[in-house]
Amino acid sequence: MITTEVFDQCMAEKGWVIFEQAIHPAIVEQMREDIHKAYIVCRDYQIKNGIDQDTSFTVHHLLGQFDSFLDCLQAYPIYGFIERYFAGQFILNSFGGAINTRDSQSYAQRVHRDIRSYSGEMPLLLNTLVMLDDFTADNGATWMLSGSHKAEAKPDDEYFKAYAEQAIAPAGSILMFNSNVWHAGGSNLTDQVRRSVTPMFSKPFMKQQFDYPRAIGYDRGADFDAVLRQVIGYNSRVPATLDEWYQPPAKRMYHSNQG
Ligand SMILES: O=C(O)CCC(=O)C(=O)O
Numbered sequence: 032m033i034t035t036e037v038f039d040q041c042m043a044e045k046g047w048v049i050f051e052q053a054i055h056p057a058i059v060e061q062m063r064e065d066i067h068k069a070y071i072v073c074r075d076y077q078i079k080n081g082i083d084q085d086t087s088f089t090v091h092h093l094l095g096q097f098d099s100f101l102d103c104l105q106a107y108p109i110y111g112f113i114e115r116y117f118a119g120q121f122i123l124n125s126f127g128g129a130i131n132t133r134d135s136q137s138y139a140q141r142v143h144r145d146i147r148s149y150s151g152e153m154p155l156l157l158n159t160l161v162m163l164d165d166f167t168a169d170n171g172a173t174w175m176l177s178g179s180h181k182a183e184a185k186p187d188d189e190y191f192k193a194y195a196e197q198a199i200a201p202a203g204s205i206l207m208f209n210s211n212v213w214h215a216g217g218s219n220l221t222d223q224v225r226r227s228v229t230p231m232f233s234k235p236f237m238k239q240q241f242d243y244p245r246a247i248g249y250d251r252g253a254d255f256d257a258v259l260r261q262v263i264g265y266n267s268r269v270p271a272t273l274d275e276w277y278q279p280p281a282k283r284m285y286h287s288n289q290g
Contacts, residue, residue, distance in 0.1 A: 038112055046180035047198070047208035053108050054161055054203045061099035063163045066128050066226050069096050088135035091127040092241045093228060094263070100126060103161065104230060105259055109205060113232055116209075117154050120289055121232045122264045124156060125240035128228035131171045131219045139216040140171075142191045145231065146210040149183040156210035156233045163226035165201050170225040171217035172197040173206060180211035191215070235267035235289035244268055 032050065033041075041048035069090045077083040093100040104123070113121055129139055146156045166172035174195040176186060186194075197217060198206045208214065210231070219225050233239075244252065244265045252265040260266065268284035270276040275284055 032108070035112075035115065038115065042116060042207075042209060045175075045177040046212040047175050047177070047206065049198060049200050050109055050112075050205040050207065051200055052203040053205045054103060055106060056203060058099060058102050058106060059161070059163055059203045062103060062161070062228060063226060065097035065099045066090060066093075066130060066163065066228065069093055069128070070130060072096060085138050087137060088130045088132065089127060089137050089139065090129070092125070092243075092246070093128060094123070094126045094241075094243055095246045100228065103228065104262060105256075107230070107262075109159070109207065110258065110262070112207070113157060113159075116157055116207075117232070117234060120235050120261065120266075121157070122235045122239065122267055123243060123262050124231045124233040124237065126228065126230045126243075128226070129216065131216060131225040131227075133219050133222060135219065137216070140218065142176075142186070142188060142213055142215045144179075144185075144211055144213050149211060151183075151211075154209070154234070155237060156231060158206075158208045158210050158212075158229065158231050160198075160206040160227050160229045162200060162202050162204045162206070163228065164224065166197075166199055166204070166206075166225065166227075167221075168197055168199060169219075170221045170223060171219035172199045172225075174198075174215045174217055175206075175208065176213045179213040180209040186213055232262075235264070239264055 038048060073090045077086045145158055160173065175198055176191055176195045179186065191213065243263050252260050266286040267289045270284045280287060
């Protein structure tokens with residue numbers, strides 16, 4: 032694991048950092064298997080709702096679909112760094128993934144940033160990407176434009192191509208980046224798949240992309256340890272009835288320490 036000094040410097044200057052081989056190989060192996068099962072599930076919805084072109088080879092909201100994704104979050108070894116980035120509490124904002132092949136083309140391969148409102152120095156959103164296969168120059172390792180979190184403007188494709196660097200690392204590594212960084216998935220020029228899952232995190236007051244506590248079940252909150260309960264979002268839910276709203280502090284849906 033890297034030191035906090037290196038972490039602070041990388042995040043301030045480049046806006047991204049890699050934690051090499053951070054996830055246990057057994058969990059990586061199981062996620063490699065489960066991402067294909069999840070693609071079958073997600074693909075049905077993508078086709079049914081007519082959004083299959085731009086979403087091919089991508090999966091969304093893996094938490095609650097197969098246990099390996101929950102195991103990954105449970106064992107996520109970089110929560111200390113994530114807390115440092117946010118300077119306080121944070122929650123899961125989304126948990127998707129991608130299966131890049133020689134033929135795949137998806138929205139993630141265009142130059143983009145994942146936060147629609149540029150947040151400058153305010154740490155609102157944080158991307159992480161777990162490499163399920165080795166990320167290499169040839170199989171489409173993610174392209175990162177270092178320092179691009181410092182300005183709002185989108186670089187043109189030529190500038191991005193000239194200056195972006197690839198995030199190359201072995202399977203099990205985690206790429207973390209400030210969501211203001213412009214980046215793009217690479218083209219896979221090999222015949223092997225390049226798989227990844229992408230847990231993203233936010234300040235707790237930002238709306239999750241998916242209501243994970245409700246999807247998993249409000250009654251299951253007690254099954255998780257305090258850290259996972261916090262990360263999934265059980266401490267920052269939105270009440271929908273007066274009975275849910277009028278509760279003593281310990282039972283409130285949105286706890287007072289969530290910012
Ligand atoms: O798959 C990749 O390399 C890029 C992923 C990505 O763009 C994202 O998570 O926003």
